[in-house]
Amino acid sequence: MSLIVRVAARGEGVAQDGRHAAYAAPGDTLKPDGAVMPGPHHQTPPCRHFPRCGGCQLQHLDDVAYADFVRDRIAGALAAHDLTAPIREVALSPPRTRRRATLHAEKGGRLGFAEEKSHAIVDIVECHILIPELFALVAPLRALLPKLGLKRRADVHLVMLDQGADILVTGLAAEGLAAAEAITGFCERHAVARFAVDDGLGPETRWEPDAATVTLGGVAVPFPHAAFLQATAEGEAALVAAVREATEGAGTIADLFAGLGTFALALPGRVYAAEGARDAVAALKSAAARARKPVFAEHRDLYRRPLTVAELDRFDAIVIDPPRAGARDQMPALATTTAKRLAYVSCNPSSFARDAKILCEGGWRLGWVQPVGQFRWSTHVELAAGFSR
Template identity: 35%
Template sequence: MNEILSVDRLGQRGDGIARGPSGSVFIPYALPGETVRAVVDGERGQLVEIIAPAESRIAAICPLFTRCGGCAAQHMAPGLYREWKRRQVVTALEHAGVAAPVGDLVDAHGAGRRRVTFHARRQGEAMVAGFMAARSHELIAVEACPVLAPGLDRAPAVAQMLASRMGGAGKPLDIQITASEAGLDVDLRGHGPLGDRLRLALTQLAERLDLARLSNHGEIVVERRPPLQRMGKALVAPAAGGFLQATALGEETLAELVTAALPKGRRAADLFAGCGPFSFRIAERMQVTAIESDKAAMLALAKGFGATPGLKPIATETRDLFRRPLLEHELNGFDVVVLDPPRAGAEAQVRRLAASKVRDVIYVSCDAGSFARDAAILVAGGYALEAVTPVDQFRYSAHVELVGVFRRGRKG
């Protein structure tokens, strides 16, 4: 049904929310204060025409905006954009019943995203590499992306060449490309095990494309140069296909917030530590026990530590903190616990923290909802949420990171 609607506010995903005949209607790319014409189907609306634009509407920086699904907010003026992202954190805490001061959004886009995943699908006789369309399974070929760091300028062409070479099986592929100090680090997903002929062909193609490293499902095909990333004083080669913060400035910003909140003390635990972006920086001041379920990440961290002088000791442990969270007696020896869990949060571990004697907890999160749930558990266990800082390293997307600082007096 074609309706003329007035947009009242923004939703969590960046949709404009209007009041329709049957309730709220979510209209992608509409902004508060606008009068729009939309085709309405239940609570979803498709924007047809902007009858009266808002003053907060600006021109998008990419010609593929609204077609490509990677960006949701290129049309928002900076003030509206910052408040929309900050409001996501405020709202999540309010819903969880947690009172806390939430700071202004910190811009951590920097030079752009240093990691990107291209999808490759067969279209006719050829494999095409690109991004998925907004709210669709349609693939859009891309030649360039304005949110990527300069080190990824070649990434679209590299993804296309790899997709073409692997297209014989006709399988959908994901091609993750990371900019490193040694060049491009590529991990392929979706093909399954490689035969000898394809492995040799990919090795030759990696040489021709001058890749630092090429891996398949995290298994190294060829490493021509270690794909090093700087983490504080350390140079680290992350595990093939392993986790890395989206932007270099994002990692630096989160780490600065973590280290600024460290209390005086000797021992810190870094939980869900990855390959050590926080561990290395904390170890400039305190001994660190880094715990992570990914063995390859722990090996990368240990290797980076072994090559970096001037740090306090870093011990590593491979452990699934979802199934085997640290127990109270294990936690009580630490002066501070830092944790950076996946999007699902760390409920099992947080419940143990709430029952422990640990005085300071610094929680890095990529999901405001799971953070708010876990924050409520910590607050109920006697912590005060002293500060929350939203961090924006996924510019133009609906994602927001944050750092929360919890403190309390010691028990017992």
């Protein structure tokens, strides 16, 4: 008999004797035969599709154990680089708050998430992570797709925008009058904001009665097809609050990997926003101009052309929100800039800790880390951190 003491990065429980057990929570007991005896933090998974559905890996953890898992992931990543910092209480998004997701569909009518470590599709009839408005479209979409000529596997991208649901189906042509009428009828019945298909040549909008927007920092921003959006409104609010705290008092701010302006539009003062996606830059420029926000957006690939020290020295504070790989190419200049404040937002504790080590070696001090659990019951961990000189 051995006590489960923690949850590893991929979600399996780790016992005192070093054994690993799937779907075990801290406080569970691992028997010699490998069976798990549930403990105080082992909850009954709420969804009938768990653990087959790959949308969630940790529904067997209660909120206490799940928050501990998120904090431990960050603490472990920092420790691997000989770093420590105060780690705040996890900002955990409630169930049924995910406002974007990608489902998979196939000719036979199945529609849902893929199974864990598999391409097989779980034909979902319930979901405890999606917001109800998006989940309500699953059954109607299951009926619609065969009418559009679905002949092979397709991906269905769902996002909740200001005007309603945005639907993009990739791997589908939806040709002919019957398909067009089916799309129109579906969108009218279900108050869809936009419907588009992409057969490999780029998204083609088939329904958009009003321009599709998402409100960021109080500003309505045009939403490009498949653009990035924080997974939950609660997670976005937690990250924005952390970034505002980390850059408080700054008059001029650089927002690197700015996307549609999640942070740039929410910050006071003058903001320079650098982003590599052209459609996102165009959307941010137009939104900032209409709202008369002092935001200058530039199309710039920060992997090929990172900001120089001289450019960074013009700003009082820096915000950086790179992809999962981190921002290794930008770190040398960030480590030596004279800017006094830096907010680092990350969706990967490992690459964050690597970059944080470079910053600290350059004279920055890591003041705090705010964990954010937007992808509830998954092993995906996000954070925001405040650095100062």
